[in-house]
Amino acid sequence: MKSHRESEQPGVRPVRTFICIEIPESIKDRIDRLQNSLRKIDSQISWTKASNIHLTLKFLGGVEPTRISRVVNAVERAATKTPPFEIDVGGAGCFPSPRHPRVLWIGVPVVPEPLIQLYSDIENELGLESFAREPRKFAPHLTIARVRSPKNASLVAEALIAAGFTPETFLATEVLVMRSDLKPTGSVYTAQAVSRLVPH
Numbered sequence: 001m002k003s004h005r006e007s008e009q010p011g012v013r014p015v016r017t018f019i020c021i022e023i024p025e026s027i028k029d030r031i032d033r034l035q036n037s038l039r040k041i042d043s044q045i046s047w048t049k050a051s052n053i054h055l056t057l058k059f060l061g062g063v064e065p066t067r068i069s070r071v072v073n074a075v076e077r078a079a080t081k082t083p084p085f086e087i088d089v090g091g092a093g094c095f096p097s098p099r100h101p102r103v104l105w106i107g108v109p110v111v112p113e114p115l116i117q118l119y120s121d122i123e124n125e126l127g128l129e130s131f132a133r134e135p136r137k138f139a140p141h142l143t144i145a146r147v148r149s150p151k152n153a154s155l156v157a158e159a160l161i162a163a164g165f166t167p168e169t170f171l172a173t174e175v176l177v178m179r180s181d182l183k184p185t186g187s188v189y190t191a192q193a194v195s196r197l198v199p200h
Contacts (some may be wrong), residue, residue, distance in 0.1 A: 019071070019176070021087070021174070031165075035047050035050065037159075038145075041159060045153065055108070074129050079118075081198075087112060089169075090108075091149060092165045092180075095105060110152055142198055176194050178192065
């Protein structure tokens, strides 16, 4: 019983965890410049640090530390089924609508079949480890900002869509299990495991 009691002690907190694909610095730099131009519009928007932007495959929320290894193993199994593949990043938009935006994003205009398969394999492998499936349809995107207030938010959304984002292609070669720690200065992400996609 000792180990069980220890797992419930204060301080042994769930780890905010998500699974993602990193994007290249060239895309992050372009997003940073785009964000800087949009910041000129007076608004109350939380801009994602360009260095933190990634392609999320699954957000798990708080995971008990003792279950992190299950997440890592599930992702590792899924990664071995998928060879490296190309992803096109391009276009820009917002959820749910330009008039009432809550999330601003850069898109993946054509979702490649290997990405869909990788996502499906990760969901299946995590299901075997007793993690809940994502109820929403997979809609890959890069979140660049979250709206805190409606003030001028629609103007920012319209400016983002007008600016667009010229497509850029990169090769996905690995999947990361990432830890997210909320700090006063923003989220700090730490890779807990890296699983390489396996050429077939």
